[in-house]
Amino acid sequence: MSDLAIIDYAMGNLRSVANALRHVAPAGDRVIVTSDPEAVLAADRVVFPGQGAARDCMHELRTHGLEDAVREAARTKPFLGVCMGMQVLLDQSEENGGIPCLGIYPGAVRYFGATPHDPHTGARLKVPHMGWNGVEQTRAHPLWDGIDSGARFYFVHSYYVAPEADALVAGVTDYAVRYCSALARDNVFAIQCHPEKSAAAGLRLLANFMRWDGQA
Amino acid sequence: MSLAVRIIPCLDVDAGRVVKGVRFVDIRDAGDPVEVARRYYEQGADEITFLDITASSDERATMAHVVEAVAAQVFIPLTVGGGVRSIDDIRRLLNAGADKVGINTAAVSRPEFVGEAAARFGNQCIVVAIDAKRVSAAGEAPRWDVFTHGGRRATGIDALEWAERMAGYGAGELLVTSMDRDGTREGFDLELMQAMNAAVNVPLIASGGVGTLEHLAAGVLEGGADAVLAASIFHFGQHTVGEAKAYLAARGIEVRD
Numbered sequence: 001m002s003d004l005a006i007i008d009y010a011m012g013n014l015r016s017v018a019n020a021l022r023h024v025a026p027a028g029d030r031v032i033v034t035s036d037p038e039a040v041l042a043a044d045r046v047v048f049p050g051q052g053a054a055r056d057c058m059h060e061l062r063t064h065g066l067e068d069a070v071r072e073a074a075r076t077k078p079f080l081g082v083c084m085g086m087q088v089l090l091d092q093s094e095e096n097g098g099i100p101c102l103g104i105y106p107g108a109v110r111y112f113g114a115t116p117h118d119p120h121t122g123a124r125l126k127v128p129h130m131g132w133n134g135v136e137q138t139r140a141h142p143l144w145d146g147i148d149s150g151a152r153f154y155f156v157h158s159y160y161v162a163p164e165a166d167a168l169v170a171g172v173t174d175y176a177v178r179y180c181s182a183l184a185r186d187n188v189f190a191i192q193c194h195p196e197k198s199a200a201a202g203l204r205l206l207a208n209f210m211r212w213d214g215q216a
Numbered sequence: 217m218s219l220a221v222r223i224i225p226c227l228d229v230d231a232g233r234v235v236k237g238v239r240f241v242d243i244r245d246a247g248d249p250v251e252v253a254r255r256y257y258e259q260g261a262d263e264i265t266f267l268d269i270t271a272s273s274d275e276r277a278t279m280a281h282v283v284e285a286v287a288a289q290v291f292i293p294l295t296v297g298g299g300v301r302s303i304d305d306i307r308r309l310l311n312a313g314a315d316k317v318g319i320n321t322a323a324v325s326r327p328e329f330v331g332e333a334a335a336r337f338g339n340q341c342i343v344v345a346i347d348a349k350r351v352s353a354a355g356e357a358p359r360w361d362v363f364t365h366g367g368r369r370a371t372g373i374d375a376l377e378w379a380e381r382m383a384g385y386g387a388g389e390l391l392v393t394s395m396d397r398d399g400t401r402e403g404f405d406l407e408l409m410q411a412m413n414a415a416v417n418v419p420l421i422a423s424g425g426v427g428t429l430e431h432l433a434a435g436v437l438e439g440g441a442d443a444v445l446a447a448s449i450f451h452f453g454q455h456t457v458g459e460a461k462a463y464l465a466a467r468g469i470e471v472r473d
Contacts (some may be wrong), residue, residue: 013310052338132472134217156340
């Protein structure tokens with residue numbers, strides 16, 4: 001029996017994340033949605049979601065006094081960053097004219113551009129990158145268990161992470177560029193798409209997270 | 217692998233039931249929204265859209281309950297449109313489990329509302345629904361105007377200029393419905409979709425007029441739609457979502473298995 005905390009810092013809809021995690025949670029596990037740093041620190045595992053803009057996201061984290069709790073959780077317990085909750089783990093984002101982020105991992109968050117093109121076909125690509133795209137697994141990880149490399153997940157974003165260290169990359173997706181759509185290090189796994197909205201593949205990833213001991 | 221074209225079954229909901237009309241009249245009952253949504257999820261729908269076609273505020277609460285029940289068992293994006301007029305309306309729907317909201321009439325009444333909503337909740341959850349009707353005479357270059365109130369009220373606004381403006385305000389995608397085709401089963405207005413595609417670079421959902429699987433393919437291959445929305449071909453057992461995907465795949469269109 002364990003407690004999972006979804007960090008609520010007023011950035012987007014956490015109902016979907018909570019619904020999906022409760023759907024796959026082992027019997028007896030609790031899924032709580034909280035903005036209390038103490039509850040985050042007391043939880044056995046933490047999900048750090050997020051939607052919207054980087055500036056608002058960093059601002060709300062600080063307003064809610066959650067920045068230290070996020071750092072501590074990312075250092076010590078199974079930690080899943082989702083979408084904006086992945087992006088703010090990097091040094092800075094190009095969004096909103098340049099926003100310093102948590103800097104847990106060296107690297108930047110970059111814009112696709114207003115009218116990117118597919119490098120192979122030359123076709124114009126829409127922004128945001130919205131819909132079901134493949135995630136190619138670049139290495140084995142407990143969170144990929146039972147999920148095919150290349151399985152499609154639901155994405156919606158206009159910025160993507162570019163970590164400095166290739167060793168962080170756990171999955172890549174092609175959209176204008178081949179970018180890091182999943183990263184992993186020690187007890188942290190972070191993913192750009194929305195597993196809570198990605199049908200069977202997404203539910204499997206969340207179920208894997210609920211059982212993960214945090215060892216890569 | 218590249219981004220898959222999305223197939224989006226659309227549920228028009230009236231007083232807690234799925235209904236479907238032809239040109240917004242002649243309504244037929246098509247079932248319980250939770251059951252219908254679950255069936256499409258199991259068939260492989262990429263997203264589900266609910267349009268709340270009721271006007272009374274009591275029934276807005278019914279819609280929120282429907283969304284809550286669906287969101288607890290359907291794990292794909294859910295969009296809810298119809299009667300979204302305030303930041304509070306959006307918050308209520310998102311809290312009930314919607315991932316995106318569709319804004320139509322309220323955007324026409326006060327376009328800045330779209331900008332405020334996108335700033336507050338993020339572009340990703342703001343879909344602007346554009347009901348467009350041809351206003352050009354036969355033989356003229358095609359022009360479309362925006363209509364509101366379920367297609368009953370003309371605004372005199374050019375639909376393409378409107379699309380650009382809405383994308384500029386931060387709409388994450390546009391749901392483009394042809395009022396001329398909606399419910400007719402004659403296929404999408406492909407010229408409308410092409411013109412929209414030339415006007416903006418946000419994802420476009422084609423809507424209005426699907427009667428066959430070929431219409432879905434044409435919406436993508438000729439209309440350039442990023443997603444295709446349909447109601448009656450799915451509701452009354454003519455096709456499953458799986459059949460639609462198999463058909464599109466056979467036409468060389470990328471779909472999610």
